[in-house]
Amino acid sequence: MDHRQIVSSGSPLEPQIGFSRAVRKGSHVVVAGTAPIGDGGTTVGKGDVYAQTVRCLDIAEAALKEAGASLGDVVRTRLMLTDVTRWKEAARAHGERFASVRPACTVVEVSRFIDPEWLVEVEIDAVLD
Numbered sequence: 001m002d003h004r005q006i007v008s009s010g011s012p013l014e015p016q017i018g019f020s021r022a023v024r025k026g027s028h029v030v031v032a033g034t035a036p037i038g039d040g041g042t043t044v045g046k047g048d049v050y051a052q053t054v055r056c057l058d059i060a061e062a063a064l065k066e067a068g069a070s071l072g073d074v075v076r077t078r079l080m081l082t083d084v085t086r087w088k089e090a091a092r093a094h095g096e097r098f099a100s101v102r103p104a105c106t107v108v109e110v111s112r113f114i115d116p117e118w119l120v121e122v123e124i125d126a127v128l129d
Helices: 013-017 049-066 084-098
Strands: 004-007 022-025 028-034 074-081 104-109 120-127
Touching: 022 049, 028 049, 049 074, 049 084, 049 120, 074 084, 084 104
Parallel strands: 074 104
Antiparallel strands: 004 022, 022 028, 028 120, 074 120
8 A cells, every 4th residue: 555545533623724633654554643522523521631531542543443553553652741740641541542552652741732621632653564
């Protein structure tokens, strides 16, 4: 597969910003910074880092699947938090998905996201065999 495949999650921000939820090129799948957006564009899990991380991972996992990948193909994740002291809440959700995969993972603090209700965003990189 040498062509470029783009995946949309239906986020209203994708056409506005000009990005894709995920892009597959050859054996590489890259999932963009994924926010805890629910149906209708509302924030899922307001105030709850764990619930927001679960939602981000749900969206990212669906994008991986649409691109022909799975969680087992993930080689790197990034957890971006507005309050890094709450990293254990995000790490719990991450560990539930990746305990057996154990991708390289980076946790960083950011000043804020587009929507101030978002406490976390997740990025994922996968490589297919």
